[in-house]
Amino acid sequence: MQDFDLLILGAGASGLFCALTAAQRGLKVGVLEHMPSPGKKILASGGGRANFTNLSVQAQDFRSLNPHFAKSALAQYPPKRFLEWLDDGGIEYHEKKLGQLFCNRGSKAILDRLIEVNLKAGVQVFTNAQGIEVALATDPHRYKVNSSQGDFAAPNLVVATGGLSYRVLGASDLGHQLARQFGLKVTHTSPALVPFILPGFTPLAGISLPVEIKTLGRSFADDLLFTHQGLSGPAILKASLFWDPGKEVEVNLLPGLNLAEELLDLKRGNPQKSLFWALNQRLPERLVLLWQEAGNWPLKPDLQSFSQKELAHVAAKINRWSFVPKGTEGYIKAEVTQGGVSTDELSSKTLETKKHQGLYFIGEVIDVTGLLGGYNLHWAWASGFAAGRAIKI
Ligand SMILES: Cc1cc2nc3c(=O)[nH]c(=O)nc-3n(C[C@H](O)[C@H](O)[C@H](O)COP(=O)(O)OP(=O)(O)OC[C@H]3O[C@@H](n4cnc5c(N)ncnc54)[C@H](O)[C@@H]3O)c2cc1C
Known part of the structure; x- marks a missing residue:
C-alpha cells in the first residue's frame, strides 16, 4: 500500500493542474491514469494547437x-493567471478570433510543461493503471484505491476522469460510476459541441458560410459547415451545447442583411432577371439550387413575376431557416459531455463533495460544460486550481 496526501484519478487537464497546485503547497500527490501516457485530450485539443483559454471567460x-x-x-483562476503560467514557461500563444487563445508551438508545449513542473514538484504519475476501484476506509487514509499498478491510500481523493467523448483518447464513465457509488446525483449526460445530423444536404457538403444561429434562447454568430451527414462548423457546435433533442434550431443564412428589402431592390433594378440570379448574388449556387428544388418558393421566370409578399416569404426561408436536427453525431465526434456530477453535491469554492470529506470532483466530469472557444480547458485549469489550493491534510 502506497500512502499519499492526495490521490487524483485521471492525468488530464484538470487532474494535472490540480496535482501541480497541491504539490506546490507541499502535499504528497499521486495521480493514476489508465492510458499509457497522460493528457491525450490536451494533445488533441484545438486540432493539436490547444485553444487553451479565452480572453473572456464567464459563467x-x-x-x-x-x-x-x-x-x-473562475474568479479564483481568471485567464490572465493561466497566461502568466505560460509566460513563466516561455510558451508563446496568439489570439485566433473571438478571444480564443492558441499555442504557437502546439498543444504538446502545454502538456510537456505540465508534466515537467509536476515532476519537479514531486508528483508521482502512475500510467497504465487499469481497473481502478475505490473504497472508503477509516481515518487518516479515508480513500483506498486499488488498481493494476498497485494499492494506494490517501485522506483526499480527486476524481478528474473527464467526460464520455472520444474513448480513443481515454474517456470512460469511471467518474460518474464513482459519484453514484458515493451516493451523489449525476445529471442527464449527452454529447455536446458536436455536429448535427440532418439528412438531405449532401450536395452542399464542404460549403461554409457565416451565419447566426438560435436555439432555446441562445444565439451565436459564427461559421456553419454543410457536411455529408448534416451540419457542423463552430456555429453548430456552439448551438449543440444548448440544444435538446426534438427542439427547433433557427439559422439566418445571411446575417445582417434584410433580404426581403434587397430582393425588392433587385426586382426594381432587374425585373427580368431570375430569382435564382438574385439569390446567387449573396449565396452559393449549390445552396440556392437545393433550396429551390426543395420547393421553398414557386418557380417563376423572373423577379417581376414575384409579388412583394412572395419575395418576403422567399427571404424568410433564408433569413429564418428553421429545422429540427435528427440528432447529433454522438460521443464519437463530440468534443465534450454535457451534464455530469450534479453541482448540488459540490462546494462551488473548493469542488469538495458536501457528503464526503476529502472527496472532490473537478473538470468535465461535473455538470459544467463550456462553449467552443477555450472554455472547457479553462474550466479544467480553474476547477483543478480551486480544489488543489483547498485540499487539507
Ligand atoms: C478532439 C477534442 C478537441 C478539443 N479541443 C478543445 C479546445 O481546443 N479547447 C478547449 O477548451 N477544450 C477542448 N476540448 C475539451 C477539453 O479537452 C476537455 O474538456 C478537457 O480536457 C477536460 O479536462 P478533464 O481533466 O476534465 O478531462 P480529460 O482531459 O479528458 O482528462 C481525463 C483523464 O482521465 C483519464 N481517465 C478516464 N477514465 C479513467 C479510468 N477509468 N481510469 C484512469 N484514468 C481514467 C483519461 O485517460 C484522461 O487522461 C477538446 C476535446 C476533444 C475531444
Whole structure:
C-alpha cells in the first residue's frame, strides 16, 4: 500500500493542474491514469494547437443546471493567471478570433510543461493503471484505491476522469460510476459541441458560410459547415451545447442583411432577371439550387413575376431557416459531455463533495460544460486550481 496526501484519478487537464497546485503547497500527490501516457485530450485539443483559454471567460459561457456554480472557481483562476503560467514557461500563444487563445508551438508545449513542473514538484504519475476501484476506509487514509499498478491510500481523493467523448483518447464513465457509488446525483449526460445530423444536404457538403444561429434562447454568430451527414462548423457546435433533442434550431443564412428589402431592390433594378440570379448574388449556387428544388418558393421566370409578399416569404426561408436536427453525431465526434456530477453535491469554492470529506470532483466530469472557444480547458485549469489550493491534510 502506497500512502499519499492526495490521490487524483485521471492525468488530464484538470487532474494535472490540480496535482501541480497541491504539490506546490507541499502535499504528497499521486495521480493514476489508465492510458499509457497522460493528457491525450490536451494533445488533441484545438486540432493539436490547444485553444487553451479565452480572453473572456464567464459563467454564462457554460451550461449547467446551476448557471452560477462556475463563478467561484473562475474568479479564483481568471485567464490572465493561466497566461502568466505560460509566460513563466516561455510558451508563446496568439489570439485566433473571438478571444480564443492558441499555442504557437502546439498543444504538446502545454502538456510537456505540465508534466515537467509536476515532476519537479514531486508528483508521482502512475500510467497504465487499469481497473481502478475505490473504497472508503477509516481515518487518516479515508480513500483506498486499488488498481493494476498497485494499492494506494490517501485522506483526499480527486476524481478528474473527464467526460464520455472520444474513448480513443481515454474517456470512460469511471467518474460518474464513482459519484453514484458515493451516493451523489449525476445529471442527464449527452454529447455536446458536436455536429448535427440532418439528412438531405449532401450536395452542399464542404460549403461554409457565416451565419447566426438560435436555439432555446441562445444565439451565436459564427461559421456553419454543410457536411455529408448534416451540419457542423463552430456555429453548430456552439448551438449543440444548448440544444435538446426534438427542439427547433433557427439559422439566418445571411446575417445582417434584410433580404426581403434587397430582393425588392433587385426586382426594381432587374425585373427580368431570375430569382435564382438574385439569390446567387449573396449565396452559393449549390445552396440556392437545393433550396429551390426543395420547393421553398414557386418557380417563376423572373423577379417581376414575384409579388412583394412572395419575395418576403422567399427571404424568410433564408433569413429564418428553421429545422429540427435528427440528432447529433454522438460521443464519437463530440468534443465534450454535457451534464455530469450534479453541482448540488459540490462546494462551488473548493469542488469538495458536501457528503464526503476529502472527496472532490473537478473538470468535465461535473455538470459544467463550456462553449467552443477555450472554455472547457479553462474550466479544467480553474476547477483543478480551486480544489488543489483547498485540499487539507
Ligand atoms: C478532439 C477534442 C478537441 C478539443 N479541443 C478543445 C479546445 O481546443 N479547447 C478547449 O477548451 N477544450 C477542448 N476540448 C475539451 C477539453 O479537452 C476537455 O474538456 C478537457 O480536457 C477536460 O479536462 P478533464 O481533466 O476534465 O478531462 P480529460 O482531459 O479528458 O482528462 C481525463 C483523464 O482521465 C483519464 N481517465 C478516464 N477514465 C479513467 C479510468 N477509468 N481510469 C484512469 N484514468 C481514467 C483519461 O485517460 C484522461 O487522461 C477538446 C476535446 C476533444 C475531444
